[in-house]
Amino acid sequence: MPKAARKTHPARAAQQPLERLEALCLERGQRLTRQRRAVLRQLLVEGRALSAYELLERLRPEDGRSTPAGVYRALEFLMQAGVVHRLESTRSFILCEHPEAPHTGQLLICRGCGEVVEAEDERVSAATGRLGEQLGFSLDQRVVELTGLCGRCRTQHAAQAQ
Amino acid sequence: MPKAARKTHPARAAQQPLERLEALCLERGQRLTRQRRAVLRQLLVEGRALSAYELLERLRPEDGRSTPAGVYRALEFLMQAGVVHRLESTRSFILCEHPEAPHTGQLLICRGCGEVVEAEDERVSAATGRLGEQLGFSLDQRVVELTGLCGRCRTQHAAQAQ
DNA sequence: GCGGCAAGTGATACATTGTATCATTTGTCG
DNA sequence: CGACAAATGATACAATGTATCACTTGCCGC
Ligand SMILES: [Zn+2]
Ligand SMILES: [Zn+2]
Ligand SMILES: [Zn+2]
Ligand SMILES: [Zn+2]
Numbered sequence: 001m002p003k004a005a006r007k008t009h010p011a012r013a014a015q016q017p018l019e020r021l022e023a024l025c026l027e028r029g030q031r032l033t034r035q036r037r038a039v040l041r042q043l044l045v046e047g048r049a050l051s052a053y054e055l056l057e058r059l060r061p062e063d064g065r066s067t068p069a070g071v072y073r074a075l076e077f078l079m080q081a082g083v084v085h086r087l088e089s090t091r092s093f094i095l096c097e098h099p100e101a102p103h104t105g106q107l108l109i110c111r112g113c114g115e116v117v118e119a120e121d122e123r124v125s126a127a128t129g130r131l132g133e134q135l136g137f138s139l140d141q142r143v144v145e146l147t148g149l150c151g152r153c154r155t156q157h158a159a160q161a162q
Numbered sequence: 163m164p165k166a167a168r169k170t171h172p173a174r175a176a177q178q179p180l181e182r183l184e185a186l187c188l189e190r191g192q193r194l195t196r197q198r199r200a201v202l203r204q205l206l207v208e209g210r211a212l213s214a215y216e217l218l219e220r221l222r223p224e225d226g227r228s229t230p231a232g233v234y235r236a237l238e239f240l241m242q243a244g245v246v247h248r249l250e251s252t253r254s255f256i257l258c259e260h261p262e263a264p265h266t267g268q269l270l271i272c273r274g275c276g277e278v279v280e281a282e283d284e285r286v287s288a289a290t291g292r293l294g295e296q297l298g299f300s301l302d303q304r305v306v307e308l309t310g311l312c313g314r315c316r317t318q319h320a321a322q323a324q
Numbered sequence: 325g326c327g328g329c330a331a332g333t334g335a336t337a338c339a340t341t342g343t344a345t346c347a348t349t350t351g352t353c354g
Numbered sequence: 355c356g357a358c359a360a361a362t363g364a365t366a367c368a369a370t371g372t373a374t375c376a377c378t379t380g381c382c383g384c
Contacts, residue, residue, distance in 0.1 A: 031331065031380075053369070065334060072371065073332080088250040089305050091341095091370065106290070108299050117297055123289040128268070128308055131283045136313030137270050143251050145305040146290055151298030193351070193360065214341070227363060234342065235361080253341065253370095326384085333378070341370065349362065354355105 016099045017044075017083035024081045038063065039074040040095070043084065049092040049109075049116050087116065089145045094118075106144040112153030178261045179206075179245035186243045200225065201236040202257070205246065211254040211271075211278050249278065251307045256280075268306040274315030 017040060018032075025032050042058050043050060050058075052071050059066040075093055078084035082102035086093050090109065097118040098105070106124050108117045124144060132139040149157065179202060180194075187194050204220050205212060212220075214233050221228040237255055240246035244264035248255050252271065259280040260267065268286055270279045286306060294301040311319065 029331080029381095033332065033379090035333075051369080052371075067334065067336090068370080069335090069372070070333065088307070089303075106293060108294065108297055108301075110299070111302075117299075119293055119297065121289065121293045124286070124293055127283065127285040127289045128306065131268060131281055131286055132270065132308055132310060135270055135279055135281065136316075137272070137279075137308065137310045138316055139270075139308050139310035140273075141251075141309040143305060143307040143309070144290065145250070146294055146299065146301050147303040147305070148294060148299045148301035154298075154300055191352090191360080195350090195361065197362075229363065229365090230341080231343070231364090232362065327382105328384105329380105329382085331379080331381095334376090336375095337373085339370100339372070341368100343368070344366085346365095347363090349360100351360075352358085354357090 017078075017081075017095070020083055020099050021078075021081050030077070035063070035066070035070055036074045036077055038066075039071060040078060040083065043093065043095040047095075048114055049087055049090060049094040051090075051092045055093070085118070087145060088143050089147060104142045106146065108150075109145060109147045110150035110153055111147055112149050112157065115150055117150075179240075179243075179257070182245055182261050183240075183243050192239070197225070197228070197232055198236045198239055200228075201233060202240060202245065205255065205257040209257075210276055211249055211252060211256040213252075213254045217255070247280070249307060250305050251309060266304045268308065270312075271307060271309045272312035272315055273309055274311050274319065277312055279312075 021032050021036075021040075024030065038059055039055060042055055046058070052068065052075060055075075056066055056068060056071050059071065075084060075086075079086060079093075083096050083099045084093055085096055085105075085107065087107060087109065094107075094116050098120060103120060104125060106119045106121055108119060109115075125142075128142050128144065129139070183194050183198075183202075186192065200221055201217060204217055208220070214230065214237060217237075218228055218230060218233050221233065237246060237248075241248060241255075245258050245261045246255055247258055247267075247269065249269060249271065256269075256278050260282060265282060266287060268281045268283055270281060272278075287304075290304050290306065291301070
């Protein structure tokens, strides 16, 4: 499975969020501060989902004044901006893979290796939207988190069982 | 909107979980104990999602020895049995509305009144299943939680805005 | 520059949610 | 009854998330 089919290229991944953030800050009179950049960068270099406290651990060495509240505030900002997603089922946070526009996606989580793949599946979006309508809900948040084993982990698992 | 279209009748709702639980206990050599019944009953009488600690508060008066661990253990058991669901996005627990068989459903959560409606939408299930296949995942858990305003709350909201 | 203002941070303390451990009790079966 | 697994009680703790308020920072108009 070619990685490019699922993942944004790292160089672009690094650039796009910054662009979005700068635009958003201008628009709303907000600031793209040191702390917010630091959290974003950490999620980028790690390349996987991290809990708020894992982020804190990694930020402390370079900024001893980081606090839980600070990290959560930065994450809140980044989520509002649409460049970070929260994984409800693992209480962690991950960089958005499609930050070019705000969106409602789906997250697939491998319980073997922890990899998270972000999808934007039209059928799923349509189906959940229609379900909301049917039941008279006006939706403003859609959490779709699918957990299982990715292809790589499944073959490994099968190999070990023999 | 007729309630019967969405909700199992209370009398049945009370009966079905017990049947399922008794069957499951026989099958696995487990016990349907006082504590497990108490948690189930509390979720039933409350008729809405409760956090583990809200449950604990309500159980303490009638059983002063309840502990967090005990409540979580009971909830774990009830979830395994398929008669209770956990809402990841609100960290709470709710009685299953369709306990006749284990299933992967969708939960719609009203942020106005807290009502939770459980759906079993074939299109959503199919779409998420197909998405998993496409990305090479073998899924074993599907969290679909859609948050918004229910019809009632939306009309109230609109009325207040005037 | 500089005073005023909103946005953001630091520091502290606290609230909520979830687990680990181990001794004890309870139910079941022979 | 006695043995055994299932379940609980008790305690302590880990992990996750927020409230508050004084202080700082950047920006804007003067
Ligand atoms: Zn995204
Ligand atoms: Zn994997
Ligand atoms: Zn259900
Ligand atoms: Zn409502």
